[in-house]
Amino acid sequence: MCGRFALYSAYPTFSTKAGVVAVDEEPAPRFNVPPGTWITAIRQPSDDEPPHLGTLWWGYQPKWAKGKASQPINARVETVATSGYFKSAFQKRRCLVPADGWFEWDKATTPKQPHFICRKDREPIFFAGIYTEREDGTLGCAIITEPARGAAQDIHDRMPLILDDESLAPWLAPDLTDREILRNLVHHIDAQLITHWPVSTKVNRPSGAGDESLINPA
Template sequence: MCGRFALYSAYPKFATKAGAPTISEELTPRYNVPPGTWITAIRRLSEDEPPHVEELWWGYKPRWAKGKASQPINARAETVATSGYFKAAFQKHRCLIPADGWYEWDKTTTPKQPHFICREDREPLFFAGIYTEREDGSLGCAIITEPARGSAHKVHDRMPLILDDESLEPWLDPDLSDQETLRNVVHHIDAGLITHWPVSTKVNRPNGPGDESLINPA
């Protein structure tokens, strides 16, 4: 799964790679991003417009899902295209969630040991996401997950679906809705690029944006 991540790279470092226009506004570095908060995302409304960066609510609940309907933060790659809850968003409302890494907890230790997982070269990551209009008119999103690969598998059995650079443009294409075509043009990054290390249990308490000490090796 993915229930906590960090985004501290400067805006141009990830926005330019996703094809979004450069803006002068600086984003506040966040070293401990929890669910149920506004997070930075990239989406594209039409082929005539470039992708743009905006804030989406991390929690997916379509407008038509009333009352106590679930508000998942993740959607499984194996079923996102066919699930009644997610398939409309998968076809038309895909987004990217930029991150510098994410946290998982090793359940084999007592207490559970948190790890920070990222690229070996420390380049930003792009999680595949979907979004929907919520009951209040705002947009909520979920991060797509897949079975853990490479080094990440040593910590947890699931991980975010991280797209390679060539997949960013087709993933954001609102006119690309065929499931088989998407499978052929969208790919996750090489598992060999992923590394991880144990970090302080301070990350267990998502109070504010945190600081760089949260990702230092414990």
């Protein structure tokens, strides 16, 4: 799954890769981003608009669901295109969530040991996401997950779906609505690029910001 991540790279480092032109506000570094907060995301609302960097609420609840309907933070890649809750967003409202890495807790240890998982070269990564309009008119999102691959399997059986650079533009393209075409154009990064290390249990306390000590090896 993906329940906590970090984004601290300077805005130009990741925005250029995603073709971002319009920016609401350059994001401040956050080393411990929890669900139920506004997160940095990239979306392309229409064919006539370039990719746009703004914020989405990390919690997905379509306005038609209303009331106390679930607000998942993740959507499984195996069912996101067919689930009644997600399929409209998968078809028309896909987004990217830039990150430098994410946190996962090793269930084999007592207490559970947090790890920071990222690229070996420490380059920013892009989680595949979907978004929807919520009942209050704001936009909320979920990060898509897949079975863990590479070194991430050491810690958890799921991981965020991380797209390679060639997949960013087609993932955002609102005119691409066919599942099979998307499947052929969109790919995850090579599993061999992934690494991880144990970090301080200070990350157990969601802060929304934190500092670099949260990702230093414990």
